[in-house]
Each structure stands twice: as C-alpha cells, then as structure tokens.
Amino acid sequence: MYAISWIRLQSSTQRQKPRLERMVLSSEVATGSQGRDGSHRRTGAFGGMNRTTPPTDMGIRRTRRTSYSRSRVDGVENRLAAQKPSTFEVNRRAETRPTGPGPFGAMNRVTVPDSVKVRAASPPISRGPPRLTKSPKSVKKSDETPKRKEGEYHALKMQKALGTISYHNRMRVKREIAEVETFEDFDLLPLVRDAVGARALGGQVEIVPTPIQKVAIPALLRRPDKERRHDGSTNVDSFLLAAETGSGKTLAYLLPILDHIKRTEAKEKMQESKDEAKIVKKLQKDPTFIEAPALDDRYHHTSGRPRAIILLPTAELVTQVAALIRQLSFDVKVRSDGISATYAPHIIKRKVFSENGIDILIATPHLLESIAFSDPNILSRVRHLVIDEADSLLDRSFSKAVDPIIEKCMPSLEKLIFCSATIPQNIEKYLARKYPNMTRLVTPNLHAIPRRVQLSVIDIEKDPYRGNRDIACADVIHGIGKSAHEPSTNEPPEFSVKRIIVFVNEREKTIELADYLKRKGIDAVAMHRDTEAERRSDLLKGFTIRPPHQRGPKDTTPPETLKSLEPAATVTESGRPMLANTKVLVTTDIASRGIDTLAVRNVILYDVPHSTIDFIHRLGRTGRMKMRGRGIVLVGRHDRRDIVKEVKDGMFRGQALI
Numbered sequence: 001m002y003a004i005s006w007i008r009l010q011s012s013t014q015r016q017k018p019r020l021e022r023m024v025l026s027s028e029v030a031t032g033s034q035g036r037d038g039s040h041r042r043t044g045a046f047g048g049m050n051r052t053t054p055p056t057d058m059g060i061r062r063t064r065r066t067s068y069s070r071s072r073v074d075g076v077e078n079r080l081a082a083q084k085p086s087t088f089e090v091n092r093r094a095e096t097r098p099t100g101p102g103p104f105g106a107m108n109r110v111t112v113p114d115s116v117k118v119r120a121a122s123p124p125i126s127r128g129p130p131r132l133t134k135s136p137k138s139v140k141k142s143d144e145t146p147k148r149k150e151g152e153y154h155a156l157k158m159q160k161a162l163g164t165i166s167y168h169n170r171m172r173v174k175r176e177i178a179e180v181e182t183f184e185d186f187d188l189l190p191l192v193r194d195a196v197g198a199r200a201l202g203g204q205v206e207i208v209p210t211p212i213q214k215v216a217i218p219a220l221l222r223r224p225d226k227e228r229r230h231d232g233s234t235n236v237d238s239f240l241l242a243a244e245t246g247s248g249k250t251l252a253y254l255l256p257i258l259d260h261i262k263r264t265e266a267k268e269k270m271q272e273s274k275d276e277a278k279i280v281k282k283l284q285k286d287p288t289f290i291e292a293p294a295l296d297d298r299y300h301h302t303s304g305r306p307r308a309i310i311l312l313p314t315a316e317l318v319t320q321v322a323a324l325i326r327q328l329s330f331d332v333k334v335r336s337d338g339i340s341a342t343y344a345p346h347i348i349k350r351k352v353f354s355e356n357g358i359d360i361l362i363a364t365p366h367l368l369e370s371i372a373f374s375d376p377n378i379l380s381r382v383r384h385l386v387i388d389e390a391d392s393l394l395d396r397s398f399s400k401a402v403d404p405i406i407e408k409c410m411p412s413l414e415k416l417i418f419c420s421a422t423i424p425q426n427i428e429k430y431l432a433r434k435y436p437n438m439t440r441l442v443t444p445n446l447h448a449i450p451r452r453v454q455l456s457v458i459d460i461e462k463d464p465y466r467g468n469r470d471i472a473c474a475d476v477i478h479g480i481g482k483s484a485h486e487p488s489t490n491e492p493p494e495f496s497v498k499r500i501i502v503f504v505n506e507r508e509k510t511i512e513l514a515d516y517l518k519r520k521g522i523d524a525v526a527m528h529r530d531t532e533a534e535r536r537s538d539l540l541k542g543f544t545i546r547p548p549h550q551r552g553p554k555d556t557t558p559p560e561t562l563k564s565l566e567p568a569a570t571v572t573e574s575g576r577p578m579l580a581n582t583k584v585l586v587t588t589d590i591a592s593r594g595i596d597t598l599a600v601r602n603v604i605l606y607d608v609p610h611s612t613i614d615f616i617h618r619l620g621r622t623g624r625m626k627m628r629g630r631g632i633v634l635v636g637r638h639d640r641r642d643i644v645k646e647v648k649d650g651m652f653r654g655q656a657l658i
C-alpha cells in the first residue's frame, strides 16, 4: 500500500524516470527496511528478488540506502557530501554514479564495476589459521566424485550400479601416471623389460606403458611391507586392478609376476649351489657320506606345484593369455601352460605335471577346483593368484569354484590380484569387506568407453526397416562392407578385411541371424556357449589376428591361410553375389570379455544390452589400444531409448558410465 500511494504522489516526476529505475525503486521500498541496529533486514518473502547487483559489501550499503524514504536519502547524501570522503567512498561514488544522476543512479547497474571485480578476485587476507567452516564429514564428502549435473544419467541410475572413483583418487592417479614415461622407469629385471618390446609388443615404434601399467607395475613390484596389515590370516597383499577395456591390463599384472619368478629362481640357484658346496665339504670329511637320492630326479620341483595361477572365465581367454606368456617366455624362459575343459584329461595331466615343471598355470576355475579337490598340493606353492575378469569370476556361477581356490592358496600366497574392466558396486563392497586392506589400482578413465569409439543409433521402426531388426542389421553390414576402408595408423594390410562382431542377447538368435545374413550375401558365422570349443577358437582366430610383429615365433600360420578367413563362396545359394571383403561374427556375451579383437573396427549391438556393464564390454571389442572403432546399436519400439541416449551422451563427453 505504501508503495502504491508513494508512486501516486510521485507519479508526475516518476514518468520522467527510466522505467527500470521506477520498478526497482518501488519494489525495494516495498520489501526492504532498516533494522534498529542499522543492519539490513528484509521484511517480505521476496525481499531480495529484484536484486540486480552482486551481493558485495557495496551492494549491501546501496540496498540499505534504498530502504530510506527519498527525502531521508537526499539528506544522508548531502551530509555525506559535506564530509571528507574516504578512498573507498570516492571509488564507490565514481563507479556507481555514471548510470544516471541522483542518489538512485547506480541502482540499475547490471554489470560489476572493474574495481569491484578486482577486489573480489584478490585473495582474502589471512587472519590467523584457516577456519574449518564445514564439518569434517562434509569436507570429506567434497573430496569424493562431484555430483553429476542435473539431467545426466537418469535412466542409467536404474541399472546395476558401477563403482566410482573419487575425485581425489583420480587426481592422485593422474599425478602418478605423469611421473612414468617408459618401461625403463620400472624396477623390472632387464630380461623382463626387454621381452616386452621384443616379444609382446615387438616391432612397435614407440612403446610406452599404458596408464594401468604405470599404476599397477610399481605397486605389484613393491616388496611386501612387513609393517602393513595384510589381508586374511596370512601375509597376503591384495590388489584390485581396474581399467578400461583394451588398455593392457594383462601385461600390467603379468610383468611383475615374471619378474618375481625370475628373482625367485635366481635365489633358488644360489641356495642350490650353497647346498652343493655343503655336500662336497661333508664328502671331503667323510667319504662314506652319501646324500639320500631324491625320489624322482626326473621331475622339476615345480611340477604340479605352480608358482603363479591365472584364473579366467573362458577357454578362449586361457588360450589368449597362455599364448602371450609363451611369446614372452622365449626371452624370459618361464614354464607356463593353459588348461581348460577343451583338452582331454591326459593332456591336462601332462601339462600340469610336466617333468619340466610349471611356473605359471592359466586355468578356468571349475577345472582347477576339481583338480585341486583330488590333489590339494597343486595349490600349495602359489605365490601369485590372479582373478582376471573379476566381476564375472566373483559372480554366483563362478564363486563356488573361485572361493575354495583362494582359500587353499592362502597359506603360501603373497599377492592376490583381482582384475577387471568393470567393477560393479556390489563386487566392490564384497571385496572391501573381505579384503579391507586391499590396494585399489584404478585408472582415471575407468568405466568410460574411449571417445575414439563412435556410437551410432539406428531406429529400426523408421523406413525402410519398419520394425524388422534383421533387415536393419543386414543393411548396416552392407553399408560397412561397401564403404571405403580407412586404415588406422600403423595398420597392417590384412586388417583391411572388414571384421564385424554382431552381439545378440539370446544364444538361439545367433544361428538364426547368421543364416539370415548368409542368405543376404554376407559371410557370417554364429558362435555361442554351445559351439564346440575347437570351432570356437577357430572362429575367433579370424577376429583376433595380430599385426605380424606381434605374432609369436611359433605362430607361423599367416592370417590369410586361416580357415576362418577363407573367402566364402562368391555367390549365395540363390545366386546373389556375396559382399566382398567382409567377415561377420554373430555372438553372445561369450565373446564380449577379454578377447583381444584388435582387428575389429565395427561392433553392431543387434539387441540393446541389458546393462551398462554389457555396453562397456561389448563396445570394448573395438577401439582397442588407441585404434578407432565404431559401435552401431539398433533400437526398436520396445527398447530403452533413454538408456541408449545416455550411454551415447556419456561416450561423447568421455565420461564414466554409472
């Protein structure tokens, strides 16, 4: 009311004032007042709503003044003008007046004067020790991953949640990574270090450790800290290695294990020569003294007693890791072998109980558990135990076999290493509970799909597909097959064959879709859990070929002569010409984990994956080790488009999925 009558009284003069000034004046008069103690007090619920200036000291003073009646303000202004102004006042007036004459001239300012900006930017003067304004709890919270902005990942929140890495830890790891430049920076035996360049990554121009290798290798090489509290009842150091797909996790845990084995061997040799010297001395004193002969000298002491075990979920991964170690062992000279249910029992026995001994055994959990059940000593000298693809192996289906293996290894175990590209929150909590002193070796980009992988979304409901997913899939493959090949840097010529992996959710669909694609002139093969192991490994060979410099000395088969790469017939049964230079593998999640499909540039997600974990692993078959890749997801009426959109947006931002 007061405001309205004031405006009426002043209407003639107000009309001459700019409109905005009138609005501010009336609202401020209506809502502000000055308290008895001189402090500014807002009397209405919307007291501060019309503020157009920042709440600096100056702003408060100005607002105070506007709460006076006009005549009082004039009076105060006159008094102030009569006094000798302070430097601050001079500055203030000079800055606030130019927008208009009179005491309210500065009220409509919407920009901050330069001098005020400077004052605001300058650091506050420290008076004594800094005060902790937040409770310790809230300070800790601010260290953790900053909350995502509104609007991000609504749909993904409904998914099985992935573990996070705190902001503080990301920064710490980034600093650690920056300190390491080459493999020379690691405390590895020269023999092991040289094998990386010569065998595992031979021929590459510049070999630099990947982020997970920079983080994990020094930590795994560190000698056990006697002061530190270990996990379990024995002296076990436990580690969690987690990094993006195709980022070199295998070498990250393998190189320290090889280093440890070689150092142990050297110590054992020294001990052996000392023992020999003792026997010689005894014989010199007493020629009748003869050391009792060993029960069976033909067998190496590691026969059936491996020093390290690597557990993997599938036979294909066992073959892959075993091949890598075999390559390295040409220089490093370690005895290793892989066993899985694909081998006949007598071959498994020969591999495990070989006369030459076995340093590293690579196995699937169920098979190893059944061997350990009949011969528990097989786990009696294990110093390193690696649980690769940990989120799968700690799942219900595998944990029944994995848990007893860990337990039986415990008495001799030194390092227990869990490794994965995805760590769901429930697994993280389980590990934290079971191994409270576990060292987390996690890279800053964990759970992010590399930005070099592009994701395209195809709406199968639109023309020309009209809801037919099979037609959409065949059309996408024809599009890829006919497009010009864009080679990546350093790409070998045999990579020019376009290899495409199509992921479906149901195993029955693999055969049905592969048959359909064949009828459409596409060279497609199906692979699922029930496919015979031998055929599975043969099929995968066509998609896991490596550049020539990375092939092992025993791997003499040139990729061109691999059965799985043989060109299919040039025409279909109906006489339709086949799509040239394109190979398609239709598969389920069985091929989504760990398989090093370096040569695959395109992954088609025929079905929308059930979880972000599946998205990460399936798309992780392309864009490996700095190669470019493309993912294409087919979405229909019944699919969660919101989830696909959020994954795509997250990938575009290079952000970790949740």
Ligand SMILES: Nc1ncnc2c1ncn2[C@@H]1O[C@H](COP(=O)(O)OP(=O)(O)OP(=O)(O)O)[C@@H](O)[C@H]1O
Pocket: 200, 201, 204, 207, 208, 209, 210, 213, 243, 244, 245, 246, 247, 248, 249, 250, 251, 420, 421, 593, 594, 595, 596, 598, 620, 624, 625
């Ligand atoms: N430092 C390096 N420089 C270049 N290439 C490397 C390096 N380390 C490993 N690689 C190559 O990167 C590829 C992927 O490595 P690896 O299979 O260990 O990845 P990963 O992180 O275990 O992937 P996934 O999570 O899918 O199992 C391999 O072909 C390997 O030879």
